[in-house]
Each structure stands twice: as structure tokens, then as C-alpha cells.
Amino acid sequence: MxxxxxxxxxxxxxxxxxxxxxxxxxxxxxxxxxxxxxxxxxxxDRRFDNIAQIWLGGDHYKWRLMRSNGVEERYITGDAPDREKFQKFAESLPRAIGNPMYHWCHLELKNYFGYTGVLNGNTAEEVWRLCNEKLQNDPAMSARGLILGSNVAMVxxxxxxxxxxxxxxxxxxxxxxxxxxxxxxxxxxxxxxxxxxxxxxxxxxxxxxxxxxxxxxxxxxxxxxxxxxxxxxxxxxxxxxxxxxxxxxxxxxxxxxxxxxxxxxxxxxxxxxxxxxxxxxxxxxxxxxxxxxxxxxxxxxxxxxxxxxxxxxxxxxxxxxxxxxxxxxxxxxxxxxxxxxxxxxxxxxxxxxxxxxxxxxxxxxxxxxxxxxxxxxxxxxxxxxxxxxxxxxxxxxxxxxxxxxxxxxxxxxxxxxxxxxxxxxxxxxxxxxxxxxxxxxxxxxxxxxxxxxxxxxxxxxxxxxxxx
The missing domain is CATH 3.20.20.140 (Metal-dependent hydrolases)
Incomplete structure (x- = not known):
């Protein structure tokens, strides 16, 4: 979509x-x-294996959104596989109309991964594959590359x-x-x-x-x-x-x-x-x-x-x-x-x-x-x-x-x-x-x-x- x-x-x-x-x-x-x-x-210059690591690894905003959507804690801070955690988040996001998380996520997908579609439960696999391929193969998708690519002068x-x-x-x-x-x-x-x-x-x-x-x-x-x-x-x-x-x-x-x-x-x-x-x-x-x-x-x-x-x-x-x-x-x-x-x-x-x-x-x-x-x-x-x-x-x-x-x-x-x-x-x-x-x-x-x-x-x- x-x-x-x-x-x-x-x-x-x-x-x-x-x-x-x-x-x-x-x-x-x-x-x-x-x-x-x-x-x-x-x-x-850390690199990330998948989008769940860089998105869900320590983001309290996303954790709260998932909890508010009734997601079990094992998919949030627990031991569920990263792909399953990402799926649960993707299924939760469309419910968050009016929440800045909806805008932030789609800005990040567009700016860093070139994805201009909509993230939801149905598109989660497409987004997972696209983002992971770029994270793993694009030299600019490391910690330093992301900072430089964002035009950051000071951290x-x-x-x-x-x-x-x-x-x-x-x-x-x-x-x-x-x-x-x-x-x-x-x-x-x-x-x-x-x-x-x-x-x-x-x-x-x-x-x-x-x-x-x-x-x-x-x-x-x-x-x-x-x-x-x-x-x-x-x-x-x-x-x-x-x-x-x-x-x-x-x-x-x-x-x-x-x-x-x-x-x-x-x-x-x-x-x-x-x-x-x-x-x-x-x-x-x-x-x-x-x-x-x-x-x-x-x-x-x-x-x-x-x-x-x-x-x-x-x-x-x-x-x-x-x-x-x-x-x-x-x-x-x-x-x-x-x-x-x-x-x-x-x-x-x-x-x-x-x-x-x-x-x-x-x-x-x-x-x-x-x-x-x-x-x-x-x-x-x-x-x-x-x-x-x-x-x-x-x-x-x-x-x-x-x-x-x-x-x-x-x-x-x-x-x-x-x-x-x-x-x-x-x-x-x-x-x-x-x-x-x-x-x-x-x-x-x-x-x-x-x-x-x-x-x-x-x-x-x-x-x-x-x-x-």
C-alpha cells in the first residue's frame, strides 16, 4: 500500500x-x-543484524505502544525471536492513529530505507526483508554512517x-x-x-x-x-x-x-x-x-x-x-x-x-x-x-x-x-x-x-x- x-x-x-x-x-x-x-x-561503528534490533532493542515508546495493544511481554522485552517481535509491533502500529510513533516510524522507513509504503501486519515481511538487506549490506547503515547521513554536527x-x-x-x-x-x-x-x-x-x-x-x-x-x-x-x-x-x-x-x-x-x-x-x-x-x-x-x-x-x-x-x-x-x-x-x-x-x-x-x-x-x-x-x-x-x-x-x-x-x-x-x-x-x-x-x-x-x- x-x-x-x-x-x-x-x-x-x-x-x-x-x-x-x-x-x-x-x-x-x-x-x-x-x-x-x-x-x-x-x-x-556498530552494525545491526535486523530492524528489530535497531527499532525495538531499547525504545520505550514502542514497548508502551505494544503493551497498550495487548501484546504479551515476551514479544516486547522477552525472549521471542526478533522476527516475531517485529511482527507484533507492525500489527500494533496501525492502531496508533494520532500517535507521533506512527509518523516517526514512517519517516525513518522513508529516510533510511527508502520504503514509502505503510507498515502493518500484512507488509511486515516485505519491510523486514528490505530493511535487513540494507542494514546488512549498505556500508552507510552503521552507527557512524547513520549519524553522518543524518547531517549531525554534534552528539x-x-x-x-x-x-x-x-x-x-x-x-x-x-x-x-x-x-x-x-x-x-x-x-x-x-x-x-x-x-x-x-x-x-x-x-x-x-x-x-x-x-x-x-x-x-x-x-x-x-x-x-x-x-x-x-x-x-x-x-x-x-x-x-x-x-x-x-x-x-x-x-x-x-x-x-x-x-x-x-x-x-x-x-x-x-x-x-x-x-x-x-x-x-x-x-x-x-x-x-x-x-x-x-x-x-x-x-x-x-x-x-x-x-x-x-x-x-x-x-x-x-x-x-x-x-x-x-x-x-x-x-x-x-x-x-x-x-x-x-x-x-x-x-x-x-x-x-x-x-x-x-x-x-x-x-x-x-x-x-x-x-x-x-x-x-x-x-x-x-x-x-x-x-x-x-x-x-x-x-x-x-x-x-x-x-x-x-x-x-x-x-x-x-x-x-x-x-x-x-x-x-x-x-x-x-x-x-x-x-x-x-x-x-x-x-x-x-x-x-x-x-x-x-x-x-x-x-x-x-x-x-x-x-x-
Whole structure:
């Protein structure tokens, strides 16, 4: 069956949108400043045996879609053969009308495999054979080839503070791969002391730094050492995954007491945990500001609400959801405390709850500076919001309440080498939105100005923001 939606003007519903996309957005390089790709796979130029490996191997979006269609877990994360897993996914996809997964999958099939049909249970064998033949025989279908073929200029991975960054070192020394691959500092295991595995992680941090950790100041010193190590390896950004933004300043004695209780695997009150987390978050922010790094804060995610499946499969297997949290007051107090002492780094705020768009966009304007246009950013529509409605709402709110032209644009936040199609999806939505404003008479049809603005949002703003 011919695919009648993935045509060159997909989502581009005005002449202005089509001109902006094809003239400026389409060929702009990709700055993928936040993803979860393994740098080892880039260095080793991994190849994939079949489409199920590259599509279903670690994609929580697809797993959730299959579960919602009643597919047994053995075909999702279990031991079923790859061909059978792919069949179950292909049978599920046509039910997902209105879901961005439908668009992403067909964009990926078109862009990387040249398939312009429709994926469903009946065409699964045809798609399986076509994709596998290309994956196995086309030299460009390796990890590096997919990155280069997608016009990616920078990849920002997400890295544990204890990592030796060996694969980043190898990539930096490899003159044959022109794409910049930067580590990003993710100190959650050392900051979120109420999470499982905290005590074991502190022991690991002791081993890596050669420091004994008994006080909050010891943790600060260990993280500062690792931040310095990451900085020497080209790190430009840090990322914090928080249940909610907290700001509860306490004495070092109180923070140390919470640390020691957590190390002894004792129960902590919310207030005790927040005091320790605040002490580390403020310290890290100061370190980032000194080095010109970007601080990314992700919040309002409810992790692992399904305790039965958490016990069966572990975390990060596709069972998280949006949380309703009150992060507004704490976010402004945190930023105010850092601003007052001249230690507020470039900051990107991402809430998983789209109801937070407006307060984030007004908070931005309270802490901007001449350091760089858009020093404080409202991050791209994230995770459960990276669909057409979510992106349009985030872009519209940012335009209404701040300065859209300074936005640093899209990221994949993905483990897949095919996810760069999501940048195309975002760019088409962006051009569609701007095109409607222009053709409604809300902005002049000055295509040179508009084209430059679109290119800035797609690429140039992020390049400047991350000092690339």
C-alpha cells in the first residue's frame, strides 16, 4: 500500500511553511545536544543484524505502544525471536492513529530505507526483508554512517560521573570521524540519595576518586573532581533528573546526617532528602557556571508506578508517567539564590507536565542576562510531549511569553541511531506554525528574516549556547 502522508510537504500546510522548511530548515545541521546513545557503539561503528534490533532493542515508546495493544511481554522485552517481535509491533502500529510513533516510524522507513509504503501486519515481511538487506549490506547503515547521513554536527551523550570516558577519548583522537561527540555529566546517583542503589554508588564514587566519603563536603569534593575530569574531555553540559525541583537550604551538619542515614540504608524524611539534594544541586550549579557549562533540569516525572512490573523488569523499561508537582516556587528560589551570588549557569528547564509551560516561560524572563540571548531556556517538548500537539503548545507558549527566536530547538533524548528523524518532525511542525502566523498576517512575509530565524532555532542557537 502506498504511503500517502510521507510526501515532501508532510505537515507543511502553507506556502510559507513549505518555503521555510525546504529552503532553510531541511538542510540545517543537527545539534543533538541531549541523547542516550552509547559512545562505545559510535566508536566501534556498530552494525545491526535486523530492524528489530535497531527499532525495538531499547525504545520505550514502542514497548508502551505494544503493551497498550495487548501484546504479551515476551514479544516486547522477552525472549521471542526478533522476527516475531517485529511482527507484533507492525500489527500494533496501525492502531496508533494520532500517535507521533506512527509518523516517526514512517519517516525513518522513508529516510533510511527508502520504503514509502505503510507498515502493518500484512507488509511486515516485505519491510523486514528490505530493511535487513540494507542494514546488512549498505556500508552507510552503521552507527557512524547513520549519524553522518543524518547531517549531525554534534552528539551530546549522557554519562555517569564515574565513567572513565574512554570511548569519548577514542572518538576525540579519531581523525576519521568529523562529528563532535561530547559527554554530559549526569550526577543523579550521587544527588538523589532517596533512590535505590545510593549507598553502593557512593562506594563506587569513592573508588573512582580515591576519596573516603563521610560528609556532604566529601561528596562535593568528589563531584568537583569528576566535573573537572569531564571538562577536560570536552563536556559542555550537565543534566539532572529530578522528581521535582526542590530548594531547602540546610546546614552541612544536617546534610551530612541525611547522607549518613542513607548510607546506613535508613529511612529519610522528605525534608532530610531535600536538604541534601539542595546542597549538592547548588554546589554543582556553581561548578557549571565557573566553566560555562549548561545545566539541564528535567522534572515532573513519576518513576515506576507499576511495582509489579518494576520487580519483574527493573527500572527504565517504559512504565514511567507524567507527575503533577509544584516545582515553580522552588525553581525560582533556587535560581534566585544562584543569581544573587553570580553563580547561575545557563539553564534549561524541562517539565514532563505540559501544564507547567506558562510558569516556565514567565520565569525565564526574570533571570535572563546579557551573557547570551536566551540564557535561561524552556527545553524542547520532552518525552510524552514530543508529539505535534505538545511541540506546538510549547512553541506557542514560548513565543507568547518569551522570545522564540532564541530557542535552542529539538533533541532526540533517544537511544536509537534512527531517531534523528525526530528533528525533521520538529522542523516541519516549527515551519508549519510560523507559516500560519505569517499567512494570517501576524508577521511580515520577510523570508530572509524568517529563514534566518528558523535556521537559528534548528541549529545555530544551540551551537552558540553550548559553545561548539
Amino acid at each position: 502506498e504511503n500517502r502522508i510521507m510526501h515532501p510537504d508532510f505537515l507543511l500546510d502553507t506556502e510559507t511553511a513549505r518555503t521555510l522548511y525546504h529552503g532553510w530548515a531541511e538542510k540545517a545541521p543537527i545539534i543533538d545536544y541531549h541523547c542516550h546513545i552509547d559512545p562505545k557503539e559510535i566508536f566501534e 551530546g551523550t549522557t554519562d555517569d560521573p564515574c565513567s572513565d570516558l574512554r570511548w569519548h577519548e577514542k572518538l576525540a583522537a579519531d581523525g576519521g570521524f568529523p562529528v563532535r561527540v561530547c559527554p554530559s555529566f549526569r550526577p543523579d546517583p550521587a544527588v538523589n540519595l532517596h533512590k535505590a542503589g545510593f549507598a553502593a554508588y557512593i562506594k563506587k564514587l569513592e573508588q573512582v576518586t580515591g576519596r573516603s566519603i563521610a560528609t556532604v563536603e566529601d561528596v562535593r569534593a568528589a563531584l568537583s573532581e569528576r566535573i573537572e575530569y569531564f571538562d577536560a574531555h570536552g563536556c559542555r553540559s550537565a543534566d539532572h533528573g529530578l522528581d521535582y525541583v526542590m530548594f531547602r537550604p540546610v546546614s552541612d551538619e544536617a546534610a551530612t546526617a541525611a547522607l549518613q542515614r542513607a548510607l546506613a540504608r535508613g529511612q529519610l524524611t522528605r525534608e532530610e532528602a531535600e536538604g541534601y539534594q539542595t546542597a549538592l544541586l547548588v554546589h554543582c550549579a556553581r561548578e557549571y557556571a565557573r566553566r560555562g557549562w549548561v545545566m539541564q533540569l528535567h522534572f515532573s516525572c513519576m518513576r515506576n508506578p507499576n511495582s509489579r512490573m518494576l520487580a519483574a523488569l527493573g527500572p527504565d523499561t517504559g512504565f514511567d508517567c507524567i507527575a503533577v508537582t509544584d516545582s515553580c516556587a522552588a525553581a525560582y528560589r533556587l535560581m534566585d539564590a544562584l543569581e544573587a551570588e553570580g553563580s547561575l549557569p545557563k539553564t534549561v528547564l524541562y517539565s514532563l507536565n505540559p501544564a507547567d509551560n506558562a510558569w516556565i516561560d514567565t520565569l525565564l524572563g526574570a533571570f535572563q542576562s546579557a551573557e547570551i540571548p536566551g540564557k535561561i531556556q524552556h527545553g524542547s517538548a520532552w518525552w510524552f510531549n514530543d508529539h505535534r500537539t505538545g511541540m506546538t503548545e510549547q512553541l506557542t507558549s514560548l513565543a507568547n511569553l518569551s522570545v522564540l527566536g532564541n530557542f535552542i530547538g529539538m533533541l532526540t533524548d533517544s537511544r536509537s541511531f534512527l531517531s534523528y528523524a525526530r528533528h525533521e518532525y520538529f522542523r516541519r511542525i516549527l515551519c508549519s506554525l510560523i507559516g500560519r502566523w505569517v499567512e494570517n498576517g501576524e508577521y511580515p512575509a520577510d523570508m530572509e528574516t524568517l529563514g534566518a530565524l528558523v535556521q537559528d532555532i534548528c541549529c545555530n542557537n544551540a551551537k552558540r549556547y553550548f559553545d561548539l
